[in-house]
Amino acid sequence: xxxxxxxxxxxxxxxxxxxxxxxxxxxxxxxxxxxxxxxxxxxxxxxxxxxxxxxxxxxxxxxxxxxxxxxxxxxxxxxxxxxxxxxxxxxxxxxxxxxxxxxxxxxxxxxxxxxxxxxxxxxxxxxxxxxxxxxxxxxxxxxxxxxxxxxxxxxxxxxxxxxxxxxxxxxxxxxxxxxxxxxxxxxxxxxxxxxxxxxxxxxxxxxxxxxxxxxxxxxxxxxxxxxxxxxxxxxxxxxxxxxxxxxxxxxxxxxxxxxxxxxxxxxxxxxxxxxxxxxxxxxxxxxxxxxxxxxxxxxxxxxxxxxxxxxxxxxxxxxxxxxxxxxxxxxxxxxxxxxxxxxxxxxxxxxxxxxxxxxxxxxxxxxxxxxxxxxxxxxxxxxxxxxxxxxxxxxxxxxxxxxxxxxxxxxxxxxxxxxxxxxxxxxxxxxxxxxxxxxxxxxxxxxxxxxxxxxxxxxxxxxxxx
Numbered sequence: 001x002x003x004x005x006x007x008x009x010x011x012x013x014x015x016x017x018x019x020x021x022x023x024x025x026x027x028x029x030x031x032x033x034x035x036x037x038x039x040x041x042x043x044x045x046x047x048x049x050x051x052x053x054x055x056x057x058x059x060x061x062x063x064x065x066x067x068x069x070x071x072x073x074x075x076x077x078x079x080x081x082x083x084x085x086x087x088x089x090x091x092x093x094x095x096x097x098x099x100x101x102x103x104x105x106x107x108x109x110x111x112x113x114x115x116x117x118x119x120x121x122x123x124x125x126x127x128x129x130x131x132x133x134x135x136x137x138x139x140x141x142x143x144x145x146x147x148x149x150x151x152x153x154x155x156x157x158x159x160x161x162x163x164x165x166x167x168x169x170x171x172x173x174x175x176x177x178x179x180x181x182x183x184x185x186x187x188x189x190x191x192x193x194x195x196x197x198x199x200x201x202x203x204x205x206x207x208x209x210x211x212x213x214x215x216x217x218x219x220x221x222x223x224x225x226x227x228x229x230x231x232x233x234x235x236x237x238x239x240x241x242x243x244x245x246x247x248x249x250x251x252x253x254x255x256x257x258x259x260x261x262x263x264x265x266x267x268x269x270x271x272x273x274x275x276x277x278x279x280x281x282x283x284x285x286x287x288x289x290x291x292x293x294x295x296x297x298x299x300x301x302x303x304x305x306x307x308x309x310x311x312x313x314x315x316x317x318x319x320x321x322x323x324x325x326x327x328x329x330x331x332x333x334x335x336x337x338x339x340x341x342x343x344x345x346x347x348x349x350x351x352x353x354x355x356x357x358x359x360x361x362x363x364x365x366x367x368x369x370x371x372x373x374x375x376x377x378x379x380x381x382x383x384x385x386x387x388x389x390x391x392x393x394x395x396x397x398x399x400x401x402x403x404x405x406x407x408x409x410x411x412x413x414x415x416x417x418x419x420x421x422x423x424x425x426x427x428x429x430x431x432x433x434x435x436x437x438x439x440x441x442x443x444x445x446x447x448x449x450x451x452x453x454x455x456x457x458x459x460x461x462x463x464x465x466x
Contacts, residue, residue, distance in 0.1 A: 007033055018052050030072075034065060035084075037072055048133065049080040055087035062088060079133035083157065085125050127157050146232045146258055175214035175383040178221075179375075180267040182391040190216055195395050202403040202446075203416050206382050214383075221268065224261060231258040301424065305433045322424070325434040361408045361453065363401050369452035370400075373445070380444040381419045389445055400446070407450050417447045 003022050009015030010033065018036040020026045025041035029049075036052040051072060056065045069082065127142055134140060137159045145154040181187045194208045231254050238251045303313040304321045312318055349357075375386035389396055406412035424437035431437055443451075 005031065005036055007031060007036065013057075014054070016052060016054055032068070035068060035072070039078070047078050048136075049076050049078045051080070051082045053082050053084035053086065055085060057087050076130075079136050080130040081127060081133055081157070083127040083155070125153070125155055127155065144232075144236075146235050146255070175210045175217075176379060177213065177384050177388040178217050178268060179385075179387040179391065180264050181217060181220060182387070184220070186216065186220070187213065188392070191392050192395055195392075195399070202399050205399070206384065210383055224264060228258065228261050228265065231261070301431075303432075307433075322434060357457065361405060365453055365456070366401055366404045366449060369449050369456065372452065373448060378423075378442050380442045380447070381421050382444055384445060386445050386448075400449075403446060404449055404453070407446070408453065414450075417444050417450070419444070420447075 003024075003026075004017060004019045005028055006018075007014075007016040014033055016031075016033070016036055018026075018028075018038060020040075027039040027041075029037040029039060031037060034054050034056070038050050038052075039047045040050050041047055051069075053065075053069070056062045073080070129140060140157070140159050143156045143158065145156055190212050191209060194212055195205055197205065197208070200208065235251065235254050235258065238247050238254065241247060301318060303311055304318050305311050306321050307324075312321055370386075370389070373386045375390050377385060379385040379388075389400060393400075403412065407414055407417065421442040423440045423442055424434075425440055426436060427438050428436050
């Protein structure tokens, strides 16, 4: 498997895996059943050494693990980071419960998931960073990611550290329906209230959804993050205090609530990451978050080169470069006043085909087209993907069918649904001009339904004609 090196387990114990994102350059130096040593190419082109480590569980064999690390260190010339389960603590202050241990090693608390007097907490997992690495990455830090079931908490190493505060966003302009709130009663109430307004047409209701649901989603996510932070702190306090049957019960309860919130957050970031091949498995919130934010960074256009070779970084100037590119691309080279002789164009539509084409569109055809759509696809300019209409079909379904019929019968202007977001996806690393981008059209769901209905008819007639 690309981007992964795995060392097999021995029975029910052991087993290591080192995984990295596709596109990152990682060179494996050596490995054993207790370690994986690698060189990682950073963004600045320099290498750092990363060693994933699993310490001997048997105290009598632990010195062998330390000797192995010493041998690796003797060959390290780069900044060095070691991370993993050291199966050891620095001192007895890093252990609670069970028998006292002699001075050993190492990061944040591990519990054995037992109750009462048998409940043991130890700080076994950690990252160790060389002085050279700290000098290069002065804001490097770690964060414990609480687990709802595992007896080991994960540790996230952030080599960048604190980031500047994000710019204030326009909740209306940035609105995207979040499927993770589909079962929330508050969200349902907002949608039902907006959609039940009289004297509001379909497009006006869509706009009202955007204006009302957007701010609510923003505040709802903030509340969820606050609950997650509070539960993580609560779990930390319970872990820091003496263990008893009641504290173990409270810990399980808090972890259960935290696990549910992690599931919601995972769905939130999965929608933004656009990862559709990953169906199930371990919690992937961090993975989805990284994919979403890295995609946003990769797809952002900071500057563009005009046709004369001049660079433009101002937002309005970048827009002008893009507009001029497409204006020239789609400019007709044929005289619009020139007469076209239609007699040489063969007749392809028979009378029978024409009668079929003139048949009334049915709800069944519209529903078939709608159900064939992937609800997870990116939304159009209204911010409403297919999942919104699927989640709330009982509320919005009749209006969707009626509006589609109006468009297909030409009793409603197609310009109402014809606005399209054009997203520029880089075709190469570090694109500099418009030809380096691949345009992707994000259309409204109604537009997709109508075009799919017409497309299915055209395809059917084409096959009959053939």
